[in-house]
Amino acid sequence: MNWSEFFNMGGYAFFVWTSYALTLIVVVANIVSPILQRKKTIARIKRAIKREAIINKSSS
Amino acid sequence: MWNWIQRFSSPKHFYGMSAMIIPWFAISALLIGVYGLYLGLFVAPTDYQQGESYRIIFVHVPAAWMSLFIYMVMATSAAIGLIWQIRLADMVAAASAPIGASFAFLALVTGSLWGKPMWGAYWVWDARLTSELILLFLYFGYMALQSAIDDQRSADKASGLLAIVGVVNIPIIHYSVEWWNTLHQGATVAKLDKPSMHIDMLIPLLLMAVAFKLFYGAVVLVRTRNEALYRDRNRRWVRELIEKL
């Protein structure tokens, strides 16, 4: 397997590898984004729970 | 049976069940994807007309198919949510949109990168690329409408209706653009022909397409779980869940 030939992609290296790199980026973004979203949502709910606990305490 | 559907589609139940399903989708997507990439990059022969640059199709075409597939799923879920008032369906629709839009974008960019070596220009008003661009606009419209309306139920129903109107329009748009494009197939633009599909090229293509769909399955389930948590944030099942975390 001639690696340098492989990476060269018949002269089209830029186009082919940029495409695959972008694909990787989109795939990774689609993995990372929901994970971050989940963290944010959980943090938000936790804050809401705290807020309500404080309100309940102060009103009772 | 209706009772079963109602129980099955409760966000709480879904949340529990999806945790078991997601790894299956993720792992199979990974395995099939890696194998497909291996076949596509190392095993598939060089194309007679296009040399090595044709290998972009192994990501470009699956991305384009994916964007269309996801739109269909989105519109179908939205229709189910609209007609039968199943909230889970609305959540799936909302969760699908950003995924579909990102793949439409990927299809456009890889198509453009494929176009430069093939046609000599980064952007050409080719029928498929143009249709894909319009599909991206449809996705943006859906997401914009979702975020513009404050009340969650109204937002779901309104954007759901928009998705259904969009689905009806997709064949019309596709036909119009194809028709428009055949008129303008100038002498300056070499006709974009998919390389004649040798079986050794077709198999990796199909494998990648399947891998992408499985990937979507995993991601949409994760996103839908997030939607369920957020939308039911004031309900007991979420509160109990969060306190355990």
Place this chain on the structure above:
Amino acid sequence: MLNAFYHLLIRDLRLALRNRHELANPLIFFVLVVSLFPLAVTPTAEALQSMAPGVIWVSALLAVLLSLDRLFKQDYDDGSLDQLMLSPNPLMILVFAKVIAHWLLTGLPLVIVAPLLGMFMSLPADAVSVLVYSLLLGTPVLSLIGAIGVSLTVAVNRGGVLLSLIVLPLYIPVLIFGANAVDVAADGLSVKGQLTFLAAMLALAASLAPLATAVALRITASR
């Protein structure tokens, strides 16, 4: 039911005619925008003629888009939309009446002014008549599809740009066939196919759009 249809149509027309100067706006916009193009390029007859179908059609599209707001906004603000939705008559029919009124007030004037603009852009006479036919078939479709968009965004504050984002992709098939019909006519070829397709889109839009609009109104505008 036909009674309600007729009266709603007349009422919308009458209300609009009370503010006659407002009606002229989309029309003036149309003429103004088309006039910008010769000013922006070397106005040789050839150059103008080649861009004329696209320029006139896109300007018409934008003029209709800008005028869509009047379809439901005022009624939504003063509560008459709620009344319409409470009516025993099918909302679909009432919507249809409003859309027809809208087209008579904004689309039809565009059609009438089109020959003038054809002249501005050096279109040959055959092409001008096809321009009129294509706009005559196309502008109602624009009003109908636009109605769906407005009904989805009527309750959104400053929903103007959102409306464009939603509606413009749906306008594209009309644009393609309308502009192409004029283009082809300028070369002296037959436009039967294009006009037939426009007519088909009109039939489809006329039957489905009012229904979709009614559903959208019930989703977004009921309080």
